Amino acid sequence: MTEDLIPAWVDGTLKPVGKLEVHREGLRHKAVSVFVTDGENVLLQRRALSKYHTPGLWANTCCTHPLWNETAADCAVRRLREELGITGLYPAHRDRVEYRADVGGGMVEHEVVDIFVAMAERKMKVEPNPDEVAQVEWVGFYDLTAEVARRPERFTPWLRIYLCEHRERIFGAYIRP
Numbered sequence: 001m002t003e004d005l006i007p008a009w010v011d012g013t014l015k016p017v018g019k020l021e022v023h024r025e026g027l028r029h030k031a032v033s034v035f036v037t038d039g040e041n042v043l044l045q046r047r048a049l050s051k052y053h054t055p056g057l058w059a060n061t062c063c064t065h066p067l068w069n070e071t072a073a074d075c076a077v078r079r080l081r082e083e084l085g086i087t088g089l090y091p092a093h094r095d096r097v098e099y100r101a102d103v104g105g106g107m108v109e110h111e112v113v114d115i116f117v118a119m120a121e122r123k124m125k126v127e128p129n130p131d132e133v134a135q136v137e138w139v140g141f142y143d144l145t146a147e148v149a150r151r152p153e154r155f156t157p158w159l160r161i162y163l164c165e166h167r168e169r170i171f172g173a174y175i176r177p
Contacts, residue, residue, distance in 0.1 A: 006030065006065035011062070016068040022054065026100070026108030026134040032075045033063040033158065034091050034116045035170065041122060042144060044086065053103040056134065059156040063113075072114035080118075084136065085127030091116030095169045101157035115170050128132065142173065 005016035008029035022029045036043040043061045047054055062083045066075035073093065080086040095116050100110040122138050139147075148155050148163050162170060 004065070006144065007031070007068055008157055020052070020064060021070045022065075023103070023107040023109065025108050028098075028110045029065060030064050031063065031109075031111035031113040032072050032079065033113050033114065033162070034061050034076050034080060034118065035087070036061040036089065036091075037082075037119050037121045037141075037171075038138065040141045041127070041138045041143055043120075043139050044116045044139055044144070045133045046137075048130060048132055050131065053105055053107045053109075057156045058154055059159050060162065063158065073116070076114075076116045083129055083132040085125065085129070086120075088118055089118040091118035095166070097162070097166050097169070098172045099158065099161045099165075101161065103157060111158070113158075115162070117165075117170065131144050149158065 005021050006019050006022060006029055008017040008022045008027040010027065012019065016026060017029070021027070028152050044058050045061060046058050047056060049055045062079045064079045066072055066076060068137070076091045077089070081088055094115045096112065096114050098112045100108065103109050126136055128136055133144075145163055145167070148160055152160055
C-alpha cells in the first residue's frame, strides 16, 4: 500500500505530498477536523496507541487530511465513517483556522484546517476502528475546557489550540460560553 498523498504547499504551490514527509518537514498542509455534539456534550476520541504521532492523547471527534482532489466536506464524512463507523451525518462547515504545533518525534503539524460541526444524539451507533481510535467518550463542553486547562498533556495540541484560541468561532452557534 502506498502512502497517502495530501495537499501541501511546496514553494508556494499546492502539491500532493506524502503524509509522513509533510509532518517531518513541517510543511503547511490542508486538514479537516470534525466535532460531533449533542447539546453541550462533545464526542471525543482517544487516539490509538499505534498512531505515528500523539498516540493515546484525546482529540476532537475526528481529524485527518483530505486526500489529493478530495473536498473537505467529503473528507469529513469519510473519516467519520472510517474512524468511528458513524454514518448518516453531514457536518456543517464552521470555519477555517491555521495553526502550527510540535507533535513530538520530530514532527510538526502546520495545518490549514476546515472545521466541521455535526449535531447528533449520544445514543447514535459508534464503532471505533481500533487502528485509529482507542476509546470514545461524550464529555460536557465546560468539563472538557476545564480538564484541558488542568491537564493539557492528556490532549492533542490541536484540540488545546481549538479550545483556547478558536472556541467561539467553532462552537459559538452551538454552545454558549
